[in-house]
Amino acid sequence: MNKILIKNATRELLTNLLPLLQQGILMKVTAGSSVRDFLISNLCLDEEYIDRRIQSILLNGRPVDDPSGAKIKDGVTIALSSSMPGLVGATLRRCSPVASLRSTLTYKESSNIKSNCQATVRLKLFNLIMSEIGPFMLKQGVMVEAKRIQEILNKLNSLFDKDRNEVFLNNETIEPVELLKVLSQDDGLCIIQIETITEL
Amino acid sequence: MEKILRINMSADGGPEIREEPLGEYAGLGGRGLTSAIVSKEVPPLCHPLGPENKFVIAPGILSGTLAAMSGRISVGCKSPLTGGIKEANAGGQPAQVLARLGYAAIVLEGKPKGDDIYKIVINKDGVQIIPDNSLKMLPNYDLIEKMKAEYGDKIACISIGPAGEMKMCAASVACTDMELRPTRHAGRGGVGAVMGSKGVKVIVLDDTGMPMREPKDPEKFKEANRTFVKGLQQHAVTGQALPAYGTNVLTNIINEVGGYPTYNFKEGQFKGASKISGETEAELEKQRGGVPTHGCHRGCVIRCSGIYHDKDGNYLTKQPEYETVWAHGGNCGIDDMDAIAKMDFLDDNYGLDTIEMGATIAVAMEAGLIEFGDAEGAIRLIEEVGKGTYLGRILGNGAEFTGRAFGLERIPVVKGQALPAYDPRAVHGIGVTYATSPMGADHTAGYAVAQNVLKVGGDVDPLKPDGQIELSRNLQIATAAIDSTGMCLFIAFAILDQPETFQALMDMLSAFTGKEMTADEFMELGKNILTMERDFNKRAGFTSKHDRLPMFFKTEPLPPHNITFQVKDEDLDKVFNW
Ligand code: SF4
Numbered sequence: 001m002n003k004i005l006i007k008n009a010t011r012e013l014l015t016n017l018l019p020l021l022q023q024g025i026l027m028k029v030t031a032g033s034s035v036r037d038f039l040i041s042n043l044c045l046d047e048e049y050i051d052r053r054i055q056s057i058l059l060n061g062r063p064v065d066d067p068s069g070a071k072i073k074d075g076v077t078i079a080l081s082s083s084m085p086g087l088v089g090a091t092l093r094r095c096s097p098v099a100s101l102r103s104t105l106t107y108k109e110s111s112n113i114k115s116n117c118q119a120t121v122r123l124k125l126f127n128l129i130m131s132e133i134g135p136f137m138l139k140q141g142v143m144v145e146a147k148r149i150q151e152i153l154n155k156l157n158s159l160f161d162k163d164r165n166e167v168f169l170n171n172e173t174i175e176p177v178e179l180l181k182v183l184s185q186d187d188g189l190c191i192i193q194i195e196t197i198t199e200l
Numbered sequence: 201m202e203k204i205l206r207i208n209m210s211a212d213g214g215p216e217i218r219e220e221p222l223g224e225y226a227g228l229g230g231r232g233l234t235s236a237i238v239s240k241e242v243p244p245l246c247h248p249l250g251p252e253n254k255f256v257i258a259p260g261i262l263s264g265t266l267a268a269m270s271g272r273i274s275v276g277c278k279s280p281l282t283g284g285i286k287e288a289n290a291g292g293q294p295a296q297v298l299a300r301l302g303y304a305a306i307v308l309e310g311k312p313k314g315d316d317i318y319k320i321v322i323n324k325d326g327v328q329i330i331p332d333n334s335l336k337m338l339p340n341y342d343l344i345e346k347m348k349a350e351y352g353d354k355i356a357c358i359s360i361g362p363a364g365e366m367k368m369c370a371a372s373v374a375c376t377d378m379e380l381r382p383t384r385h386a387g388r389g390g391v392g393a394v395m396g397s398k399g400v401k402v403i404v405l406d407d408t409g410m411p412m413r414e415p416k417d418p419e420k421f422k423e424a425n426r427t428f429v430k431g432l433q434q435h436a437v438t439g440q441a442l443p444a445y446g447t448n449v450l451t452n453i454i455n456e457v458g459g460y461p462t463y464n465f466k467e468g469q470f471k472g473a474s475k476i477s478g479e480t481e482a483e484l485e486k487q488r489g490g491v492p493t494h495g496c497h498r499g500c501v502i503r504c505s506g507i508y509h510d511k512d513g514n515y516l517t518k519q520p521e522y523e524t525v526w527a528h529g530g531n532c533g534i535d536d537m538d539a540i541a542k543m544d545f546l547d548d549n550y551g552l553d554t555i556e557m558g559a560t561i562a563v564a565m566e567a568g569l570i571e572f573g574d575a576e577g578a579i580r581l582i583e584e585v586g587k588g589t590y591l592g593r594i595l596g597n598g599a600e601f602t603g604r605a606f607g608l609e610r611i612p613v614v615k616g617q618a619l620p621a622y623d624p625r626a627v628h629g630i631g632v633t634y635a636t637s638p639m640g641a642d643h644t645a646g647y648a649v650a651q652n653v654l655k656v657g658g659d660v661d662p663l664k665p666d667g668q669i670e671l672s673r674n675l676q677i678a679t680a681a682i683d684s685t686g687m688c689l690f691i692a693f694a695i696l697d698q699p700e701t702f703q704a705l706m707d708m709l710s711a712f713t714g715k716e717m718t719a720d721e722f723m724e725l726g727k728n729i730l731t732m733e734r735d736f737n738k739r740a741g742f743t744s745k746h747d748r749l750p751m752f753f754k755t756e757p758l759p760p761h762n763i764t765f766q767v768k769d770e771d772l773d774k775v776f777n778w
Contacts, residue, residue, distance in 0.1 A: 015483065022452055023474045055436070061458045061469075061760060079456045083436050085504075085693055086450055086522075087643070087675065088622045088630055092457060097696070098675075100667035101629020104763055105457060126452040127441055127479060
């Protein structure tokens with residue numbers, strides 16, 4: 001798997017890469033752990049942030065009311081959102097007073113989950129959660145489809161060029177144009193990590 | 201706001217203006233007032249475009265005061281789209297200006313004898329109604345430019361575009377925003393066609409020299425307003441999510457839960473959703489020098505709107521909101537934000553409801569007129585509507601009319617009005633409101649989510665599935681009440697979570713009117729409005745059979761969760777049991 005490192009990234013460049021997170025990044029986690037454990041251990045979020053800020057948790061597109069009871073399986077998608085407008089937005093909030101309006105959609109845990117083996121999870125971050133957690137995740141490095149990185153970098157023009165950024169592919173320096181060529185031929189996953197000029 | 205302005209368009213010798221005290225309508229505003237006048241004065245069996253129908257415009261109870269968020273205006277009539285009673289509301293400047301001019305409502309009655317088109321000009325010196333045939337068939341933007349040149353830039357306008365003049369069932373009534381652009385629309389139900397049938401093209405309002413409306417208890421009012429604003433600003437939805445991303449922030453999450461109607465309600469997820477999400481749209485606006493956080497009227501502190509620029513950095517339209525982006529986007533398989541923004545502009549300019557038009561184009565796509573995903577084709581279809589070609593006249597009459605014209609079975613409408621951007625198979629509760637609202641399928645009919653009011657009629661366990669009927673009932677009641685205040689419905693999120701913000705709203709109403717307003721009285725107001733509206737519809741021939749979703753929602757499972765709409769008909773009939 002290719003590993004890309006972009007140094008001297010501006011905040012603007014970082015912001016432009018955030019859409020990677022709304023479409024989802026892949027993470028290796030332990031199967032059978034709860035969604036709450038995943039948020040604490042893998043995303044390093046504190047309980048207060050989880051309870052106050054992350055108002056909607058979706059597991060395979062179903063709203064989760066109890067993140068401690070919902071377990072992670074291989075191949076699942078987890079999406080995180082802050083509280084949303086609209087009646088439907090309100091129904092999707094955890095333990096919403098109007099949750100009964102989406103009762104057929106609500107996540108229900110099934111018992112047969114293999115524990116302690118490795119699972120791959122797609123994590124999607126939306127709205128305020130994306131803008132708050134996203135930059136730190138990009139700093140640590142995220143795993144995504146190479147084609148999606150290429151698609152985004154391609155549109156950045158002057159924000160991503162050799163005069164501004166130092167770019168590394170698998171620890172070797174590479175010109176941005178060359179990187180785009182490599183990515184266009186890569187049908188697999190790759191890791192992208194961003195180092196910004198200023199502290200976040 | 202102690203008088204009603206009535207203009208009889210049928211009078212011999214030209215339109216006749218008269219002013220009346222509020223009389224039996226005293227204390228009402230917004231939807232409460234439009235629905236009271238329509239239900240009492242309009243014969244339910246009349247033709248919506250005939251002289252017996254009335255076109256009513258009413259600012260809310262708190263409009264024209266210092267109260268934040270109080271700039272919504274209601275437009276009411278018998279709807280040519282649904283055949284029932286209609287209230288459509290809009291933001292923009294006219295509510296505040298009309299209220300300061302002292303009018304609780306404008307009522308257009310009768311029908312002009314000739315084919316002259318009129319403008320109405322209201323300022324501190326009085327009311328004039330002037331025939332002006334140079335305005336005929338002008339699109340909204342050109343019309344407003346002309347009014348600006350004539351009456352200056354301190355005005356606010358209520359107008360129709362060519363769609364309203366052609367009396368199309370998808371025609372909207374436009375209200376100008378703070379920049380004097382016709383971007384805020386009372387969109388639903390073909391209200392623009394009724395204004396067109398009265399021969400009125402534009403109402404020009406100028407409140408120069410008029411004072412702010414004064415509350416009975418100014419100190420209490422100011423204090424309540426302060427608490428109210430603080431509540432809105434500290435809440436994550438009204439203080440952060442809506443200002444940052446606008447209502448289109450919903451695209452990602454609704455798509456993720458599989459409730460995002462795609463390809464004319466065939467699927468619940470759209471592959472291109474992230475390309476047209478609120479997050480993407482806000483970023484694009486910033487990059488192009490637009491504005492992602494902007495109010496639609498002075499006094500809005502949430503500011504869910506914005507300004508959208510084209511690729512060259514020039515103004516294209518206001519920030520298209522969630523319903524519009526969905527209707528012209530995912531529902532038609534289109535993931536090009538610029539094309540969607542162009543369609544938003546065209547709808548505003550011709551005076552069309554964006555939801556109805558998007559739904560209609562998706563129906564036309566299903567009929568094979570153009571392919572799903574064909575953005576250029578979709579733009580062309582709206583242009584046909586604006587020009588009034590034969591095809592345009594079919595499309596301009598909405599999804600149901602178009603579906604019938606092309607022999608389709610899958611037409612997503614209730615009472616003739618297109619469903620908005622949430623598939624009721626994913627979220628059954630919203631289907632209850634779509635089916636039973638007297639307005640036809642309407643996402644705002646059950647919007648007012650407030651913990652206090654939800655408890656009216658007993659506590660409902662939020663995680664039990666059987667509470668949907670009670671919830672829909674209480675939400676519809678609370679919404680009807682909020683729609684009467686002139687308050688933007690988006691305040692609902694802050695009053696859901698923060699009892700002190702809800703109380704501040706009650707205090708503001710009490711301090712303004714001098715009469716104590718409790719949560720129970722507030723709900724009573726909502727109930728009365730719904731009762732009047734249901735009664736009108738009953739007299740217009742509506743039965744329980746009209747309170748149903750189209751059959752395909754019960755028979756076609758919606759991917760990815762493959763669920764059908766499962767609420768029983770007999771349960772739907774219980775919504776209005778009180
Ligand atoms: S929140 Fe949005 S719709 Fe409501 S008044 Fe403000 S700008 Fe208008």
